[in-house]
Amino acid sequence: MTWRLIADVGGTNVRFARVFDGLVFSERRAYPGARFESFIHAMRAYATETGGLEGCSSVAIGAAGPVAAGEIHLTNIAWTIREADVEAEAGAPCTLLNDVEAAAYGALTLTERDYTLLSGPAPDLSRARRLLIANIGTGFGAAALFRMENVWASCPSEAGHMSLRLPDDAAELRLAFPSVEHALSGRGIAHLHAALRGCDDGLSARDICANSARDPAAAATVRLFSEITGSVLGDLTLAYTAWDGVFLVGSVAKGCAATDPRAMRAAFENKGPMSERLKTVPIALMLKEDPAFFGLAIAPVHTF
Structure with a gap:
């Protein structure tokens, strides 16, 4: 069964979940961002805890800050998240969104x-x-x-x-x-x-x-x-x-x-x-x- 990996990256914590058809969420996890040197390291920790990335069809990430040329530089964590890096790690296409942009799409589910x-x-x-x-x-x-x-x-x-x-x-x-x-x-x-x-x-x-x-x-x-x-x-x-x-x-x-x-x-x-x-x-x-x-x-x- 295929699923989407989502990540909400804040100034303090990064939260992950798997999403299946019908907006069914599973394996929610939250980690302090300061625990990891990069988003990819946080993503690997989540994958290790939840059984890997097999079946992942796409990745969507929301983070605070402007997205430019497929990457985002976070203000409160020394991370740069790049769609290309995530795609190489997950073997699936990645969509990188501003956090408010992500919340905007959420309005369509109201x-x-x-x-x-x-x-x-x-x-x-x-x-x-x-x-x-x-x-x-x-x-x-x-x-x-x-x-x-x-x-x-x-x-x-x-x-x-x-x-x-x-x-x-x-x-x-x-x-x-x-x-x-x-x-x-x-x-x-x-x-x-x-x-x-x-x-x-x-x-x-x-x-x-x-x-x-x-x-x-x-x-x-x-x-x-x-x-x-x-x-x-x-x-x-x-x-x-x-x-x-x-x-x-x-x-x-x-x-x-x-x-x-x-x-x-x-x-x-x-x-x-x-x-x-x-x-x-x-x-x-x-x-x-x-x-x-x-x-x-x-x-x-x-x-x-």
């Missing part, structure tokens, strides 16, 4: 119970042709999906490093937040809170969101965070013409992005002549665990 609608009309994934997926967690990332005939193609980005345009009433903070990721991330919420208070009280993003119902400074932080989120998502929706829906993933998105959906929605739609068009775009939060794993399981296979 059912109604796998997401919650934050604002706008309900999405119809059966008819969708263009989607935007944004990850708000340790950092910020975004990728789009485009349907051509019956095939979906992805377009990754480095949106977290775009210049950030703050709301007019927060313009004095501009120098402290030069890029999107400086505000839309876990540390970004803490930085926003410190900037609005005029001091750093050491609260985490989770604490700030939890305190927003009773602490004016936390409430102001969450509102500003929601406004920035909406504005950035609106810009990316226009850039990709992702009219069929925006899906948020990531730990911060789950914890805070839905806290002030009205502020987010207002900023999302505040795009001049395109405001009416943006009113028709759903914004939803993915609830499904491990969307990147599911995305890697169905991502198109590169051929030799």
